[in-house]
Structures are given as structure tokens and as C-alpha cells.
Amino acid sequence: MLWVNNIEVVYMEVILVLKGVSLEVHEGAIVSLLGANGGGKSTTLKAISGLLKPEEGEVTDGNIEFNDIRIDNKGPEDIARMGIVQVMEGRRIFEHLSTEENLKAGAHIRGDGSSLKHDLDMVYNYFPKLRDLRHSTSGYLSGGEQQMLVMGRAMMANPSLMLLDEPSLGLAPLLVQEIYNIVLRINSEEKTSILLVEQNVRAALSIATYGYVMENGKVVFDGEAEKLRDNEDIQEFYMGLSHMGKQKSYREVKHYKRRKRWLG
Amino acid sequence: MMIVETVIYGLVVGAVYGVVALGFVLIYKSSSVLNLAQGSLLMLGGFICLQISQWLPGGVWFFILAVFITLVIATLIGFSVERLALRPLIGEPLISVIMMTIGLNVLLGGIGYAIWGSGNFPYPTDIIPIGSVSILGTPISYKYIFSLIIALLCVVFFILFFQFTRSGIAMRATADDQLAAQSLGISTSQIFRYAWAIGCITAAIGGIIIGFLIGLNSYNTPVLGLRVLPVVLLGGLDSIPGAIIGGLIVGVTENLAGAYLDPIVGGGMRDLFPYILIIIILMVKPYGLFGWVRIERI
Amino acid sequence: MHNPCGVFNETYEQDLAIFRTKTQWGLLIGAIIIAFTFPLFLNSYILGVLIQIFATIIILHGLNILTGYCGQISLAQAAFAAVGGYTSALLSEWALGAALPEWFPGIFNFWITVPIAGLTAGAIGVLFGIPALRLRGFYLVMATLAAHFIIIYIIVHTIGTQAQTLPAPHLFGLLLNNSQSYYYVVLVALIALSYVAKNLVRTRFGRAWIAIRDNDLAAEVMGISLFRYKLSAFFIGCLFAGLGGALWAHYTRSITPEYYHLTYGLWYLGYIIVGGMGSALGPFFGASFLIILTQGLAEVISALSGTFYGIESYLSAAREVLFGLVVVLFMILEPRGIAHRWNLFKAYYRLFPYAH
Numbered sequence A: 001m002l003w004v005n006n007i008e009v010v011y012m013e014v015i016l017v018l019k020g021v022s023l024e025v026h027e028g029a030i031v032s033l034l035g036a037n038g039g040g041k042s043t044t045l046k047a048i049s050g051l052l053k054p055e056e057g058e059v060t061d062g063n064i065e066f067n068d069i070r071i072d073n074k075g076p077e078d079i080a081r082m083g084i085v086q087v088m089e090g091r092r093i094f095e096h097l098s099t100e101e102n103l104k105a106g107a108h109i110r111g112d113g114s115s116l117k118h119d120l121d122m123v124y125n126y127f128p129k130l131r132d133l134r135h136s137t138s139g140y141l142s143g144g145e146q147q148m149l150v151m152g153r154a155m156m157a158n159p160s161l162m163l164l165d166e167p168s169l170g171l172a173p174l175l176v177q178e179i180y181n182i183v184l185r186i187n188s189e190e191k192t193s194i195l196l197v198e199q200n201v202r203a204a205l206s207i208a209t210y211g212y213v214m215e216n217g218k219v220v221f222d223g224e225a226e227k228l229r230d231n232e233d234i235q236e237f238y239m240g241l242s243h244m245g246k247q248k249s250y251r252e253v254k255h256y257k258r259r260k261r262w263l264g
Numbered sequence B: 001m002m003i004v005e006t007v008i009y010g011l012v013v014g015a016v017y018g019v020v021a022l023g024f025v026l027i028y029k030s031s032s033v034l035n036l037a038q039g040s041l042l043m044l045g046g047f048i049c050l051q052i053s054q055w056l057p058g059g060v061w062f063f064i065l066a067v068f069i070t071l072v073i074a075t076l077i078g079f080s081v082e083r084l085a086l087r088p089l090i091g092e093p094l095i096s097v098i099m100m101t102i103g104l105n106v107l108l109g110g111i112g113y114a115i116w117g118s119g120n121f122p123y124p125t126d127i128i129p130i131g132s133v134s135i136l137g138t139p140i141s142y143k144y145i146f147s148l149i150i151a152l153l154c155v156v157f158f159i160l161f162f163q164f165t166r167s168g169i170a171m172r173a174t175a176d177d178q179l180a181a182q183s184l185g186i187s188t189s190q191i192f193r194y195a196w197a198i199g200c201i202t203a204a205i206g207g208i209i210i211g212f213l214i215g216l217n218s219y220n221t222p223v224l225g226l227r228v229l230p231v232v233l234l235g236g237l238d239s240i241p242g243a244i245i246g247g248l249i250v251g252v253t254e255n256l257a258g259a260y261l262d263p264i265v266g267g268g269m270r271d272l273f274p275y276i277l278i279i280i281i282l283m284v285k286p287y288g289l290f291g292w293v294r295i296e297r298i
Numbered sequence C: 001m002h003n004p005c006g007v008f009n010e011t012y013e014q015d016l017a018i019f020r021t022k023t024q025w026g027l028l029i030g031a032i033i034i035a036f037t038f039p040l041f042l043n044s045y046i047l048g049v050l051i052q053i054f055a056t057i058i059i060l061h062g063l064n065i066l067t068g069y070c071g072q073i074s075l076a077q078a079a080f081a082a083v084g085g086y087t088s089a090l091l092s093e094w095a096l097g098a099a100l101p102e103w104f105p106g107i108f109n110f111w112i113t114v115p116i117a118g119l120t121a122g123a124i125g126v127l128f129g130i131p132a133l134r135l136r137g138f139y140l141v142m143a144t145l146a147a148h149f150i151i152i153y154i155i156v157h158t159i160g161t162q163a164q165t166l167p168a169p170h171l172f173g174l175l176l177n178n179s180q181s182y183y184y185v186v187l188v189a190l191i192a193l194s195y196v197a198k199n200l201v202r203t204r205f206g207r208a209w210i211a212i213r214d215n216d217l218a219a220e221v222m223g224i225s226l227f228r229y230k231l232s233a234f235f236i237g238c239l240f241a242g243l244g245g246a247l248w249a250h251y252t253r254s255i256t257p258e259y260y261h262l263t264y265g266l267w268y269l270g271y272i273i274v275g276g277m278g279s280a281l282g283p284f285f286g287a288s289f290l291i292i293l294t295q296g297l298a299e300v301i302s303a304l305s306g307t308f309y310g311i312e313s314y315l316s317a318a319r320e321v322l323f324g325l326v327v328v329l330f331m332i333l334e335p336r337g338i339a340h341r342w343n344l345f346k347a348y349y350r351l352f353p354y355a356h
């Protein structure tokens, strides 16, 4: 459903951030986008959702197609209307609005008032905590509750593709697990495809079907989630595992040579 | 009984301030622009309505028609001001925005002055019946009652609008976080356009009320726009109820100051007191009584 | 300086082969020399306009420091100019009227009252700067607006709305009561004060102001005392306003509160924006451009008044429309003002014929 075709992104007409990124997300898939800080993951999401424009960024090469329609020169409103909603990094709730008003703002593009109640119930069903907090000012919610709120808010737009940027940022492991379970449920029950950006590689690969690894504005690895999980480079550089045992010294020599050789 | 009378008149004047202050707050809330051109918009709205009503045959119904036409024109003015003047300034620093609205104020004021000259223009007296009702033993003329009702209607309307409608919530969301609003498909440029339209509409309503109360004047009416600034800041720049409460406080205190301080200091206190009040309030509460305290990080 | 085009041509031919810095020196000295010869061939009307421009530039230097460098947007500059004008007027009057020793009124002359006027305006500026310490953005704008109204109120209610007269200055026994002679007073003041203003922003004060403008919270955390530096900006800004206001008042020789209407406070802000905020040249460009433009408009309208009967009554409206239009257009097309264009032009000229 989503094709990102060799795109190049430039900020403020000078800062080249993405240098030819390609990826695809199929109907109903959970695809995760991994990589070190500053690799360009958020930029890729913003290129897809059209939010580059307000930040003075631009797709200068390549193209992005969603359901066979080119979207790389459309504004964020149009793209959201087509069914792609991004949940931005850093829990950007509308802090002076109540929880329920935040959710209503999420349903803005829908316009049909009749299903609003139904959708609110659906979100509260996924995130029961939000129901109890629905009249409180969202600025005072805890970090975890705010993360649930922004995800619920995005669901209110009834997207066919949800772009999630680091939903686990700063959350306790148990809560991360909870959020991920909900992501899985949303994917299977609402038939929403998901493109998930994560630092938490292990967690991301545990729910994803396919993964891409980005570094310095390029995709350096991609493959089925299982393959990535078993890949030694990924394990060493992104999951922090190292291979213990008698081969250790030999490994270390080899490791030295192998260190991120794809960067060279 | 003097004090009762003073307070009641203060409340009426305060309600009018409240309506005009609403225009400021609405524009500020959705686009973070303090519109210093509100005074000229006020004057233009009042004059346009008067002019149209003079072209139409007399009578209450035609006057109401004139009001509606005025509101349509005000909407168009709002759209064009936003498009031509404010849109190019997105991302520019505060001073540019302030200066732009000051420039607009001077420009629109000059245009009004060029068209209508410097005279005093009272509104027709046959629209609102002459006479008064007695409140707590004080006669209050109908035009004040009428102004109060219109002001309260506006307030209730906008509170409901922002609390319960789709566009109202979208406008508040945009005020909170533009980028997040865009990510949800809310068109911020559309929101700004609406905010300016609403701001101009409230200005026009304010201008019409002022026309009934004291008449219009191309020199003094724009200054009334500045007079409302203490009201806005008192209530806090982003609070709708704050605009109204601020309006009432300023209306009452300036009337009291006029009644009780003028004999001591020799006049003029009514005009000055709001500014003294605002200095005192800002020293104690730098974000007004109900304004959002911006959380700042380095 | 105040007349860049003409001056530029002169020295361009003379100093073509000299270093850039020397070119600048040449430009400066050339401009000053030419400015000194103006009274020899310009009539008093034009000299009057020049005096107005110079006094305005002095006032704008203050606003430029306060708003352009320290970031404290002020609408009250006209009121502080009023403080200057009225202080000098009252001091002169008091010295004449009071039962003072024979020699004493002579000491309270122009050369003393004008600096006192400046200091008074500065002190009152500090007074209003104190509530402004914690304020930012629109809230500060509001406080300065309140300051304007309060100051004008006090003037109206203690001194009154009737015209206040001021004496012309004496120098070495000469009475400087015409445009030709008074022009030199204002010109020298302008040169000295421009020098002070330009150098102030390069001291530790200037650096602290800029830090406060760019981020007052960060500046404070870095150890810059907001109290000290914000108030010093208010002091300097209002000092210049007082000096400029007093100099102008001694030229018109008669002032009323109408001379210091809020409109002028707004216009001053417009001048520095059009000229270029936070640039030492901004006040020169802004005041010259806009004052010449509005004076030109007045000329055009009075020239047309023969053919179009009653057109003069539109003068003040037309002036407002023109001013508003210029400000609005500048905000849209060149928010950084003429000074920025001037820098671009200089760079272009220096690098010609290459683009970079």
C-alpha cells in the first residue's frame, strides 16, 4: 500500500538528511524502522505524512506512493485525509484540552458526527485508563497516559496506515509491553497497517513482520523480522548482545574488522 | 445610590469591552497574534453598518439586514487581512507581527478617516426604543440593556462554539500545537482564516454597539481598541471567560475611579485607570489573571 | 550617512583605490563635511526637516537599543521624548521666573537643561522598567502602552494642555534662534550620540542586551543580571528619547502634549523596523526614508491643492495610509529593513561582478 521510492530529503535547502531511502509497507503489515539517533527515521516518517513542509524540509528526489497515488508533494492535511496519520515523537498532546477533547480533535477530518461516540468507545476499549481520565486536562496526564492518548487520538482519524514514532520513549518496560500489545491488537482488529520507528530494537522486532535499519540517511539492512533478530550485526550493534564463549577472542578480532563496515 | 448606578453602568460598559476583547482573544488563541488593529476594525465595522443602513430604507428590519451585510463584509475583511498581511509573517519574530498589526491599524484608520472624515456619527435613534428600566432604583436606558444582551449572547455563543463544536476544538488544538494539529489533518491556514474572520466579526459587533452607545468617530473609536488591551491582558490573552471577566472588572473599576478619584486628582481617571490597573496586575501576575503560563525551557 | 546616495558618489570617485575600511572612513568624513555645509545652500524649510530627522534619529537610537538590541518592545518612546521636552521647558521657565541670584538663571541654560532632561527621562524609564522586568512579549508591550498613557496623563494634569514655550540656546554670546544655527547644534549632538550608541552596543552591556534579547532565560542562567541589564537598557533607551525630545522641543520653541501623541510612539517603532532593527544604521535609514516620504507627500498634496479643491483636508489621512502601507509592505517584503538591503548592496558591490 505504501511505496517509498529512493527518496532524498533536504532541510532548509541545504541539509541533506535522507540519501535515497526506499521501503514498502504492505496492507496489514507491521513494519519497523530501526537505527541509531539522527539516522533519519523521523525524517522518513515526516516525508511520508507531509509534515516536512512546516519544518522547511522537502523531498527533492524519488517519490512516495500510497495506494498508487503520489503523495510526496501533498500537504499534511491531504495526506491525513487519505488515511495516513503520524503519531509524532515526544507525545505532542494538546495540553490545554481535556483528554476527550484531544480525541475529538483527532476525529476532525472525519466530519461525521454520528460515529464519534462509537469511535470514542473503541478508543476507550483499547485504553481503559483514558476513560477514567476523559475530563481531566491532558497536560497533567503521566507520560504513559499521554502516549496512550496520542495513539488513541490518531486512531480517531480512522487511518489505514499509522506512523508511530518511538512510542516506547521514556516508558517503563512493563508499560512498553502493554503498549506493544495494544499496537498488535489495533493491527489485527482494526486492520491498520503500522510503520513503527523504534530505538528499542528487541521490542520492535518482537511484533514487527518486517524491518528496515537506517543509518546516516540510508537503509543499510532490511529483511523479515526473524532474520533481523538472528542477524549477528543487528544483535551486536542494536541489541547490545555479544557472543560469549571460547570464540570470544577470535570474535573480537573479527568484530573489529566488521564494525559497521557498511558505513565505509 | 450613586455607587449602585456607577457599578451598573460599569458592568454595561464592561460587557462591551468584553465583546471587543473576545476578538483579540480569539485571534490570539488560534494564531498567537495580538491584533493591535482591532480598534480600526471596530471603527470600520461600525461605519460600514451605518453607511449601509443609510443606503437602505429606514426601519428595524432593514437595519438588521444592514447588520448582516456588515458581518459578511467583516468576514471578507478578515479573510483578506489574514491572507495578505499575516500569512507572509508565519515564522517571523513577535515584533514583526506586532508592527504589522500596528501598520494595519494606521492604514485602516487612515482609510476610514479619508472616507468618513473627522465628524461624530451617532447611530439612528429609532432602532432601539428610547426609555429606561429601573434596576435597583437606578434607571438604565434601553440601549444599555440591549448592548448588555448582545454582549452576553456573543460570549455564550463563543464559549459553546469553542467547547463543543468540531471547528472550535480544532482551533484550540491548533493554538496548543500547530504541528500536531496538522498531523491530524487539521488545516492550520484554514484555522487562521477563520480566527481572523471571527475576530473581525466581533470587532464589527463591538463597533455597532459603540455606535449605539456613544456614536462613531474616526479619531476616537480606533483608540477604544487600545482601551480594550488592558481588559485582554487582565483576563489573560488566551482565556475567553477571562476576556469577559476582565471586561467587567475594567468597566466597573474605571467607572468607580471616574466617580470617586476624579474629584481628587482633577479628572481623566476613567481613561487612565485601566492602565494603572494593568501595571499593578502585571507586577503581581505577569500572565494576567487567567492566562496560560508558558512553560519555558532553555 | 543621512544622505547615502549623494555622498556615495563623491567618495567613490575619490577613494576608489583605497581599502574598504578607509573607504568607510572616507564616506563618514565626507558625509560629515557635507552635512556641515548644508546650511550654506539649503533653505530653512529643508533645514527644519533635517533637524526633525536628526532629532528623530537620536530618539530612535534609544529605541533601537531598547527594542532592537535588548528586545524590549516599547510603545512609550514618544512619552519619554515628552518627558525630555517638558523637563527642559519647565527648568528653563523656572530658572527665569524664580527669585534666583543674577548669575543663576544663566547656568540653567539650554546646555544644562537638555542633559538634565535626558537624565530625567532615563530615570523615569527605569521606574517603568521595574514592572517590566518580569514581562515578556505582548505583556511587556502592554506595560509600555500603560506607561505612555500614565506619563501623558501626568503631564496633562500637572502642566496642562496649553503650549509651553522654550528659549533658544545661546553660545558664546550668539543667539541660536534660527534653523541655520540650530541645525549645527542638532548635527553635533547627532554625531556625538550616534558615536555613543554605536559603541555602547559593543561593550559588555551591548553583549548582555543581545543575550537577553535572544533568550532572557538562558542569559540569566549564564549569569547575566536581568535586573541590571534590562534596566540599563531602559535607562539608555529613555535617555536618548529625552535628549532627542528636548532638542526637538528647543527647535519648535513651543510644545503641547499633542506633540507626543501615542501615534508617534507607534511611528518610532515603524521607523526602526523599516530602517532595520538592531543595526546602527537602521535609525538613519528609517527616519530619513519615512520623514522624507511623508514630507514629500505633504508637498505633493499642497501642490495639488490648486487643482483639486479641498484636497488638503485629506493630508493627515493620506499620511497615515502611506505610513501604514509602507510598514505593511516592509513587513511582507523586507522584514529586516533597509539596513539589511544596504548590507546586501555593499556585499554585492564589493564582490562585483561575482555573485559570491
Ligand SMILES: Nc1ncnc2c1ncn2[C@@H]1O[C@H](COP(=O)(O)OP(=O)(O)OP(=O)(O)O)[C@@H](O)[C@H]1O
Pocket (backbone or CB within 6 Å): A011, A012, A015, A017, A035, A036, A037, A038, A039, A040, A041, A042, A043, A044, A055, A057, A089, A199
Ligand atoms: N527541521 C530540521 N532542520 C534541520 N535539520 C533537521 C531537522 N530535523 C532533523 N534534522 C536533522 O536530520 C537528521 C535526522 O533527524 P531525524 O529526526 O530524522 O533522526 P532520527 O533517526 O529520528 O533520530 P532519533 O532516533 O534521535 O529520533 C539529524 O541529523 C537532524 O539534525
Ligand SMILES: [Mg+2]
Pocket (backbone or CB within 6 Å): A041, A042, A043, A089, A165
Ligand atoms: Mg526521531
